[in-house]
Amino acid sequence: MSFDVEVENLTKCFGDFCAVNGLSFNVEHGEVFGLLGPNGAGKSTLIRMLTTLVPPTSGTGRINGFDIVRSPNQVRRCIGVIPQAMTSDQDLSAEENMGIFAKLYGITGEKRRRIVRELLAAVDLTQWADKPVKMFSGGMRRRLEIARGLVHQPNIFFLDEPTTGLDPVSRVAVWEMLTRLKTERDLTILMTTHYMDEADKLCDRIAIVDHGKLVALDSPLKLKASVPGKNTLEVSFSETPAGWLQTLESLPEVAGVKAEDHIFRISSDNGPRTVVELVEVARHAGLTVTSLSVQSTTLDDVFVHYTGHQLRDTLQSNVVYSSAHMYEKR
Amino acid sequence: MHRILAIIERDLRRFRRSPTLVMVSIIMPLVQLLVLGNAFGGKLKHLVVGVVDQDHGLPAIKLKEMFQAVAANARTFDTVPYIDQATALKDLRNGRINAVLNIPPQFSRKVFAGANPRFALIEDNTDQFIASALEGTLNQMLGPYNQKPPPPLISADASLAVVEIYPYVPYIQYLLPGSTVLAIFVSAMIGGGIIFIDDKARGLHEGYLVTPISKFELIMGFNLAGAMKAIIAGAVLISAGSLIAGIPDPFNPARLARLLLLVVVTSLALISFMFLLMVRVNDPLVPRAMFGVLNTVLFFPSGAVYPVSAFPAWMKVIAIADPFTYAVHGFKELLLKNTGVGAIAYDLLFLGIFTALSMLTATLLFKRTL
Numbered sequence: 001m002s003f004d005v006e007v008e009n010l011t012k013c014f015g016d017f018c019a020v021n022g023l024s025f026n027v028e029h030g031e032v033f034g035l036l037g038p039n040g041a042g043k044s045t046l047i048r049m050l051t052t053l054v055p056p057t058s059g060t061g062r063i064n065g066f067d068i069v070r071s072p073n074q075v076r077r078c079i080g081v082i083p084q085a086m087t088s089d090q091d092l093s094a095e096e097n098m099g100i101f102a103k104l105y106g107i108t109g110e111k112r113r114r115i116v117r118e119l120l121a122a123v124d125l126t127q128w129a130d131k132p133v134k135m136f137s138g139g140m141r142r143r144l145e146i147a148r149g150l151v152h153q154p155n156i157f158f159l160d161e162p163t164t165g166l167d168p169v170s171r172v173a174v175w176e177m178l179t180r181l182k183t184e185r186d187l188t189i190l191m192t193t194h195y196m197d198e199a200d201k202l203c204d205r206i207a208i209v210d211h212g213k214l215v216a217l218d219s220p221l222k223l224k225a226s227v228p229g230k231n232t233l234e235v236s237f238s239e240t241p242a243g244w245l246q247t248l249e250s251l252p253e254v255a256g257v258k259a260e261d262h263i264f265r266i267s268s269d270n271g272p273r274t275v276v277e278l279v280e281v282a283r284h285a286g287l288t289v290t291s292l293s294v295q296s297t298t299l300d301d302v303f304v305h306y307t308g309h310q311l312r313d314t315l316q317s318n319v320v321y322s323s324a325h326m327y328e329k330r
Numbered sequence: 331m332h333r334i335l336a337i338i339e340r341d342l343r344r345f346r347r348s349p350t351l352v353m354v355s356i357i358m359p360l361v362q363l364l365v366l367g368n369a370f371g372g373k374l375k376h377l378v379v380g381v382v383d384q385d386h387g388l389p390a391i392k393l394k395e396m397f398q399a400v401a402a403n404a405r406t407f408d409t410v411p412y413i414d415q416a417t418a419l420k421d422l423r424n425g426r427i428n429a430v431l432n433i434p435p436q437f438s439r440k441v442f443a444g445a446n447p448r449f450a451l452i453e454d455n456t457d458q459f460i461a462s463a464l465e466g467t468l469n470q471m472l473g474p475y476n477q478k479p480p481p482p483l484i485s486a487d488a489s490l491a492v493v494e495i496y497p498y499v500p501y502i503q504y505l506l507p508g509s510t511v512l513a514i515f516v517s518a519m520i521g522g523g524i525i526f527i528d529d530k531a532r533g534l535h536e537g538y539l540v541t542p543i544s545k546f547e548l549i550m551g552f553n554l555a556g557a558m559k560a561i562i563a564g565a566v567l568i569s570a571g572s573l574i575a576g577i578p579d580p581f582n583p584a585r586l587a588r589l590l591l592l593v594v595v596t597s598l599a600l601i602s603f604m605f606l607l608m609v610r611v612n613d614p615l616v617p618r619a620m621f622g623v624l625n626t627v628l629f630f631p632s633g634a635v636y637p638v639s640a641f642p643a644w645m646k647v648i649a650i651a652d653p654f655t656y657a658v659h660g661f662k663e664l665l666l667k668n669t670g671v672g673a674i675a676y677d678l679l680f681l682g683i684f685t686a687l688s689m690l691t692a693t694l695l696f697k698r699t700l
Binding site: 048051052053054055073076077079081083084085086087088089091092096100101103104105106108132148 | 332333335336337339340343344347348532533534536537538539540541542543699700
């Protein structure tokens with residue numbers, strides 16, 4: 001079986017530090033494949049290698065069968081790339097930005113004008129076509145970038161954190177647009193994100209990446225099913241007596257307990273029953289439950305399960321920003 | 331080719347929307363031309379010279395009359411009579427006057443006796459320009475003062491006749507070639523340096539790098555786009571500067587064509603040089619920090635403000651390698667002498683080779699990855 005994206009032992013090191021460390025996976029045609037991980041996990045470096053922006057230290061990557069090192073121009077012709085930074089020219093209009101990129105791909109004349117018109121309509125920017133991009137909101141700019149990435153009609157689309165910095169309404173708009181464009185244009189999408197809900201909503205399969213390594217890879221449903229317990233409870237008490245963790249682990253239906261500061265994350269096969277048990281055991285011990293939440297297993301729980309830490313804990317850590325490019329160096 | 335044109339189109343569209351930066355590149359050299367050209371080029375006027383006559387004889391009166399005649403006509407200086415030398419010297423030290431002409435006692439007697447008559451110019455030599463101007467004026471005046479009976483019509487002595495083949499060149503005209511090259515350079519510095527690195531830092535180049543454009547196409551696109559803006563700056567400076575400086579027949583079509591050729595070649599040379607310097611730079615502060623240094627190192631050793639032949643050896647070495655030198659020389663030939671292309675062929679050749687080498691090296695050094 002041939003894959004649209006093939007990655008084998010791909011590695012990128014900056015000196016002693018390896019941002020991407022022997023990653024391997026394949027992406028099937030028509031799939032939305034998500035790379036999930038905190039900033040500094042190596043997601044953007046991986047995307048940059050696959051889009052020929054950064055040469056790999058070792059390993060191979062193939063896009064549509066073209067090797068990213070040996071045939072970079074063939075790779076560039078069949079991929080659309082939406083970088084993390086907004087790279088549209090703010091002094092130019094949406095139409096001009098699109099037109100110039102069409103020319104960079106060798107699309108000229110009436111064909112160029114038709115494609116630009118169609119794409120601007122597809123991202124609901126027709127009425128803003130002749131307005132300078134500096135007048136656009138963040139969501140509009142991101143939609144323009146998505147349209148620009150499709151100007152040469154690629155079949156594989158790379159998006160590096162497409163909704164970072166957008167407000168919730170704009171995020172949902174971008175999600176809907178991507179879903180529609182994927183279907184209409186028969187796209188294979190490889191995207192990075194550190195938003196769990198985004199990965200859950202958009203991706204057919206998710207690769208969880210941490211410290212440059214692949215720690216889990218499957219569909220969101222299967223990943224969630226792989227975590228013990230159907231519910232996750234977060235609970236804190238007025239005090240934490242000695243041996244309290246073991247007490248909680250011994251409760252019926254409890255599949256596992258992790259303590260983080262004074263908060264206990266409990267995986268349970270029966271959330272409502274565990275709540276009752278928790279209140280009871282606390283009353284017997286003379287403690288008060290100071291906070292309690294119950295939720296179904298999320299990708300956040302999956303991430304904690306596989307990496308041993310929460311996604312939000314590592315946000316912004318270990319990252320060196322180099323101007324707007326956000327090179328991951330550590 | 332369409333990819334190169336796309337980069338040029340993008341740059342020129344941005345320039346059309348926001349021409350402020352290129353306007354700055356024109357205004358700065360124009361202001362320099364106006365200020366420096368007029369500051370250094372003019373003749374000194376209305377210096378104040380105190381006159382102390384301690385002799386009062388006929389030769390002393392004749393000397394004072396000649397001195398006052400210069401004051402009345404050339405207006406190099408104005409005279410202020412003093413009764414005693416001490417007061418005059420006190421005013422000289424306090425800066426009220428620029429010099430003191432002192433005619434000592436017994437001056438007239440020595441003139442009549444032919445016994446080495448001397449008078450003194452006591453000057454404030456902290457300003458060499460003023461001191462030299464006063465000395466020169468007085469030395470010129472002494473010729474007629476010492477005039478003997480008329481010489482025979484046919485002189486037996488050899489003499490030098492100086493013939494100037496070009497009209498008098500005021501300093502503002504002398505400065506115009508340098509100002510033109512400076513306008514092109516500032517435009518190259520902004521377009522090829524500051525904007526290039528700013529775009530890179532904002533991630534705009536990342537958009538280019540994911541397309542199938544080649545290194546050479548990218549460099550050519552950036553260079554030609556930058557050169558076009560530099561050509562506009564150079565052409566405006568030539569036109570406006572020629573009018574301001576009073577270049578004779580400034581819009582002669584043949585000369586304008588030759589000037590345009592040199593503007594184009596100079597623009598390409600300086601923009602390609604700028605790209606060579608910036609090709610591996612990522613920090614937006616670097617081109618800004620380099621601006622002043624480059625301006626000094628390239629502009630002043632080029633002969634734009636002072637002849638290269640007066641420089642010490644190490645500065646002459648800089649001048650030889652400096653593209654400004656050849657551009658300034660070329661513009662001097664065309665603007666001040668109205669010569670043909672033949673007179674600037676060597677300058678064009680140097681700038682052409684310089685452009686080719688800079689472009690080639692920049693292309694080799696350019697990283698097509700982040």
